[in-house]
Amino acid sequence: xxxxxxxxxxxxxxxxxxxxxxxxxxxxxxxxxxxxxxxxxxxxxxxxxxxxxxxxxxxxxxxxxxxxxxxxxxxxxxxxxxxxxxxxxxxxxxxxxxxxxxxxxxxxxxxxxxxxxxxxxxxxxxxxxxxxxxxxxxxxxxxxxxxxxxxxxxxxxxxxxxxxxxxxxxxxxxxxxxxxxxxxxxxxxxxxxxxxxxxxxxxxxxxxxxxxxxxxxxxxxxxxxxxxxxxxxxxxxxxxxxxxxxxxxxxxxxxxxxxxxxxxxxxxxxxxxxxxxxxxxxxxxxxxxxxxxxxxxxxxxxxxxxxxxxxxxxxxxxxxxxxxxxxxxxxxxxxxxxxxxxxxxxxxxxxxxx
Ligand code: AMP
Ligand code: TRP
Numbered sequence: 001x002x003x004x005x006x007x008x009x010x011x012x013x014x015x016x017x018x019x020x021x022x023x024x025x026x027x028x029x030x031x032x033x034x035x036x037x038x039x040x041x042x043x044x045x046x047x048x049x050x051x052x053x054x055x056x057x058x059x060x061x062x063x064x065x066x067x068x069x070x071x072x073x074x075x076x077x078x079x080x081x082x083x084x085x086x087x088x089x090x091x092x093x094x095x096x097x098x099x100x101x102x103x104x105x106x107x108x109x110x111x112x113x114x115x116x117x118x119x120x121x122x123x124x125x126x127x128x129x130x131x132x133x134x135x136x137x138x139x140x141x142x143x144x145x146x147x148x149x150x151x152x153x154x155x156x157x158x159x160x161x162x163x164x165x166x167x168x169x170x171x172x173x174x175x176x177x178x179x180x181x182x183x184x185x186x187x188x189x190x191x192x193x194x195x196x197x198x199x200x201x202x203x204x205x206x207x208x209x210x211x212x213x214x215x216x217x218x219x220x221x222x223x224x225x226x227x228x229x230x231x232x233x234x235x236x237x238x239x240x241x242x243x244x245x246x247x248x249x250x251x252x253x254x255x256x257x258x259x260x261x262x263x264x265x266x267x268x269x270x271x272x273x274x275x276x277x278x279x280x281x282x283x284x285x286x287x288x289x290x291x292x293x294x295x296x297x298x299x300x301x302x303x304x305x306x307x308x309x310x311x312x313x314x315x316x317x318x319x320x321x322x323x324x325x326x327x328x329x330x331x332x333x334x335x336x337x338x339x340x341x342x343x344x345x346x347x348x349x350x351x352x353x354x
Pocket of ligand 1: 008009010018019020021022023172173174175176177210211212213214222223224225
């Protein structure tokens with residue numbers, strides 16, 4: 001029997017080059033070897049307030065981008081998380097075996113709930129800086145923390161449910177999600193110990209070169225849908241002019257030399273992106289632009305990204321809403337079949353009458 005992969009992306013903003021290189025590109029390759037399930041995780045997206053109309057539109061957009069990138073609905077199941085109710089149901093059941101302390105360790109939660117800054121403040125590690133003083137006041141931080149919604153805290157349990165429901169072997173994601181996959185493993189093992197062998201224990205899968213694409217405006221943080229500046233990322237549907245503008249505005253390090261090193265994190269990120277979209281080694285890019293300076297490198301990087309995204313954009317524009325909705329509803333049917341069987345097994349083992 002083929003091994004299975006499962007992965008998903010939140011329809012909470014525009015998909016960007018980090019999502020593509022870190023996740024989708026691997027899915028397209030892996031779908032030939034694995035029994036594959038790709039989800040649009042709208043229930044995860046609403047852990048941050050969403051405009052309902054925009055959420056529906058983004059959900060279809062993400063699905064079309066999966067298809068345009070080469071996910072083949074003949075080979076893979078593609079579906080919307082909220083259309084298979086077993087995800088939410090299994091999450092509730094897993095809630096009952098999850099420790100608060102484990103959720104409290106999740107970096108994504110600590111980051112979004114401001115708990116990291118709050119802890120620093122309480123330890124007296126924050127030097128008062130005038131510009132940020134209001135946002136770093138104890139009152140503000142406490143209010144932010146207490147106002148954080150439970151959904152954001154429980155988010156990793158829903159992700160564990162997504163993965164465990166399908167007896168997933170491998171979870172191809174970007175590096176930031178590996179901690180959630182670890183928690184999934186822990187919950188799977190815990191359930192198996194307590195109620196008997198039920199879930200397959202999955203492994204995370206990342207690719208060294210693409211697991212963490214950094215922001216164009218800040219090479220110390222990952223490229224992200226939720227970054228406040230548009231200049232942080234290249235969206236998969238950006239026009240050639242926008243891509244050029246964003247690449248030319250990308251921050252660079254001091255000095256003019258072209259080198260691929262941790263001492264020049266901004267340049268390292270650009271070379272990394274260049275090497276991934278041009279399918280060359282970073283060293284080849286360095287040799288090619290060694291004596292040409294940043295400007296030339298950026299101009300040609302922009303062109304390479306435009307060429308790389310063009311076929312995806314062309315295909316995207318050919319897919320109608322009707323077509324994608326049909327694929328998603330077929331996908332939900334196929335996913336439901338697997339999920340229904342699993343949830344029955346889980347409920348029975350926990351003592352529910354099914
Ligand atoms: P998200 O945008 O949080 O829904 O992430 C969807 C997928 O893209 C996950 O597998 C992430 O780990 C991956 N991803 C997001 N941002 C990046 C990035 N900057 N570099 C590499 N992978 C990323
Ligand atoms: N939490 C993931 C992210 O933000 C998205 C996600 C939800 C996911 N469920 C999943 C990824 C299951 C892999 C497997 O990127």
